[in-house]
Amino acid sequence: MATPLNHAAIEELLGAYALDAVDDDERDAVERHLAECPRCRAEVTEHREVAALLANAGLPAPDGLWDRLAGVLDAPPPQLALAPVTPPRRRRRAVVGWAAAAVAAAVVAVLGVTAITQGRRLDHALQALRQNGLLRAALAASTSTGARHAELASPDGRVLASAVLLRDGTGFLVRDDLTPLPADRTYQLWGIIGGDKISLGLLGRHPGVVAFRAAGDVAGFAVTAERAGGAVAPTGTPVIAGAVRSA
Amino acid sequence: MDLRDLREASDAALVVAIGRWRQEALAEAYRRHAGAVFALSRRLLRDAALAEEVVQEVFLRLWHAPDRFDPERGSLRSYLLAQTHGRTVDLLRSETSRRQREERDARATAEAGYDLEHEVLDLSVAEHVRHAVAQLTSDERRAIELAYFGGHTYREVAALLDQPEGTVKSRIRAGLRRMRTTLADVGIAGAPWPLR
Incomplete structure (x- = not known):
């Protein structure tokens, strides 16, 4: 908004805001x-109280949902959640590195314990939780026969994401530490296939675990930052890139 | 606090116990409020699976950050439902759901209208809430319904109803205030702050 709103204008918004x-x-x-x-x-509190009364539908919660939630709460001890705070840099062994990234994300997903006082960490944990299903699939993929791995590093050599590629072309990218982009930008994943850069999909401005499908023999992956909506060809140098290692 | 005490504990006391990592306190809060959280989210998303994710998220958030709930600023129910509404609307407005949303909008405008009365099932307050809704002008009611249960911004509501944005914005606020006054008269809500 070009000009700041004055008090009266803010007041007028309070109902809609609530x-x-x-x-x-x-x-x-x-x-x-x-x-x-x-x-x-x-x-605003008053408006929300009224809204809560409108929403006051006394249906029971779905069966089994509490058990799932309680399962998430019954997690390992908090110190494990420290792993994602200082992700290991320059991982040398692709498989281990990838698994570590996934496990770190899983720990955040399950715990988010250190997030108690840190909203941003909590948001990460919640995002990861939403991606639990994908993560499980990615974890399963990482250990399946014939899976190939890649570590995607930034130009200064920090490994920020890992990818796993299955024989059938299904792949998963696990973002470790990419900086969130502004709302009008998106990360885009590229596969290096037969010397060409083929788009494998848009990752959004703050990617978590992403599934993709690649046709052909993928030699490597790269992620670029593009305008929201994506690009037909990469418009800049990759934010992160890495070669696919042999199975 | 044993389990029987938890059943009788106030919401505020439950939240204190949640802050001490008492899972059974979260279970009790869930027992009291998860149904309403689920119903509101599903109402907006029209998708039970997505709504379940919202329920999980809202209670996980309560588990990890119970201090975000301030009992001085309203009931736990209203806090949880505000969280629920915010998260649900985020999902609705996210890129991936845009297409479904467009379809939903087409349906919403084709329907004769949401009926607030059918949303209110808690019989102890239902009659009073129904009465409060009845005190709204039809324009106010429509604007609040589309914003709250449709997940639309007031600008979108204005476009849907072909009315000026400023008018819709004022109607939402005025309608909520009027309902507050009506409900305060019967002791369901506290009296609204006077307009300054």
């Missing part, structure tokens, strides 16, 4: 204001 019915810029403006204005905070 129902999550404002756009991102407005939400940011309202939240900045709420941080400093107890009366507006109180009004």
Whole structure:
């Protein structure tokens, strides 16, 4: 939004804001204001109380959902969650490195324990949790017969992602530590196939575990940052890249 | 606190116990509120599997960051439902669901309208909420329904209803305030802050 909203304009937005019915810029403006204005905070609380009454449908939660949730809570001890904070750099053994990345992500997915006071870490944990299914598939793929692996490193040599490629062309990319992009940008995955750079898909601005499918003999992978919507050919140098190792 | 105490504990006390990693306290909070969380999310997403993910996420968030709930600022139910609504709307607005959303919009505008009354099943308050909804003008009601249960921004609501954005924005706020006043009169909600 070009000009900051004044108090009256913010007030007018409070009802819509409480129902999550404002756009991102407005939400940011309202939240900045709420941080400093107890009366507006109180009004939003009231609107949300009313909304909660509207939503007050007393259906039982689905069967089995608590058990799944409790399974996530019954996780190994917290210190394991430290792994993703300092991911090992310059992994030398592709298989181990890939597995470590996946396990680190899995630990975050299952635990997110160190996220108690760190919202961003928590968001990562939740994102990883959503990707649990994919992650399980990726983990299974990494140990299956004939799976080939690649480590994708940035120009300064840091391994930031790992990929596994199955014989049938199914692949998984596990992002380890890519910086989130602005909203109008996306990461895009490329396969080096027969000397050409073939797009294997858009990864979004903040990728987690991504499944893809590659046709042909993939010699390597690269990830570039592109405009949202993607590019037909890479427009810049790769953010990370790596060669596929033999099975 | 043993299990029987948990059953009778206030929501605020449950949250304190959750902060001490008492899983049975989370289980009790889940027992009380997960149904409403699920129902709201499914209502917006029209997809039970996605809604289950939202339920997991909302309670996982409560487990890891119980201090984000401030009992001074409303009930646990309302906090959880606000979280639920926010997360659900994020999903709705995400890139991947855009196509489904367009289809959903087409359906939503073709329907005669959402019926708030059918959403309110908790019989102890249902009658009062129904009454409060009845106090709204049809424009206010429509705007709130499309925003809250349709997951639309007020700008989208304005486009759907072919009304000015500022008008829709004001109607949402005025409608929520009027319902608050009506519900406060019967003791279901506290009185609204006076307009300054």
